[in-house]
Amino acid sequence: MGFVPLVDAAPLIVARELGYFADEGLDVALQRQIGWGNVRDKLTFGSLHAGVALLGMAPLSVLGTEQFVEPLVSIVALGAGGNAITLSRRLAVMGVRSAEALARLLRQRQGPPLVLAHVFSCSTHHYLLRQWLAGAGIDPDADVRLCVLPPQQMVRQIAEGFLDGFCVGEPWNVLAEHEKQGTIVAATTDLVPNHPEKVLAVSRRWLTSHRGEAERLVRALLRACDYCNDPANATSLARMLAEPVYLHLPPDVLLSTLTRGGGFRSWARSTTFPSAAHAAWLLDLMRQWGHVPAGADLISVAQKSVDTQPYRAAASSLGWGSLENDFFPDSVPHHAARIGTAKSHQTIETP
Secondary structure: OEEOOOHHHHHHHHHHHOOHHHHOOOOOOOEEOOOHHHHHHHHHHOOOOOEEEOOOHHHHHHHOOOOOOOOEEEEEEOOEEOEEEEEEHHHHHOOOOOHHHHHHHHHHOOOOOOEEEEOOOOOHHHHHHHHHHHOOOOOOOOOOEEEEOOHHHHHHHHHOOOOOEEEEEOOHHHHHHHOOOEEEEEEHHHHOOOOEOOEEEEEHHHHHHOHHHHHHHHHHHHHHHHHHHOHHHHHHHHHHHHOOOOOOOOHHHHHHHHOOOOOOEEOOHHHOOOOHHHHHHHHHHHHHOOOOOOOOOHHHHHHHOEOOHHHHHHHHHOOOOOOOOOOOHHHOOOOHHHOOOOOOOOOOOOO
């Protein structure tokens, strides 16, 4: 199973370290990946059986874009929220601590465009960063330059002056502040409360022949999400994540992000369902920016990008009750598409 060094990988790490995978009779090796392109390619070609994936990866694989040669499918969601927007210390010293202040600076500024990074084209980070900019009247395609970087490179690039800001998952925003290289100016949950984030993805081919293993994987991860969501476990979780084979960062930095309040991150049970509505929401944001083929049936694509059967079986076996709907209503950001964009404001109904 693959993961990128982010707090989002916590459920996998907990399930491995606390023996939840072993309880299910699963022999799991966790392999740290350089970035999301590695996860995409290794899932597609079978060198990873499963992996923490971006919400948009499975839908785009169904569409056949982003160099996917085989469809992926999400079988469990790995919590909500957990991303932030950080601007460089240089901008913060100039008083730029909001999108509106950034817009004022851009109106006065001469020279090359500011460079802002996100983690991958089909990430929530990409589209929520666009929404944050557009809400202040900044055109992300004309007024700044957006680029893609692996999460663990963000802090070094901003320290060396190659970046002016980024949108990334934790712990890299907190680390930028800890090293006095950046200032967190917004949490993405300020834009869309409780927004869906990472999922566990597998190839459709693997799932077809390994449904028993998939159910057991999901059951172990649901137990791990319960553990991660308990504030009493924050200190021990920070120590696990800090290990060199995982995030390899100071435990106090990790504890700082794990204990951040205000709805910044959740592993609550209601955030774990592999919802087609979540995929449809992100596809709609992509459509608004002209990044999916015109006329694509986004509802059909979203439905094909998830398989809820392993989750339903695992949740039922844990006594979580039966699930009649395709999503938990309180975890679907219905209001998300109403955030202003520089493109179309048309929206789709979530399934």
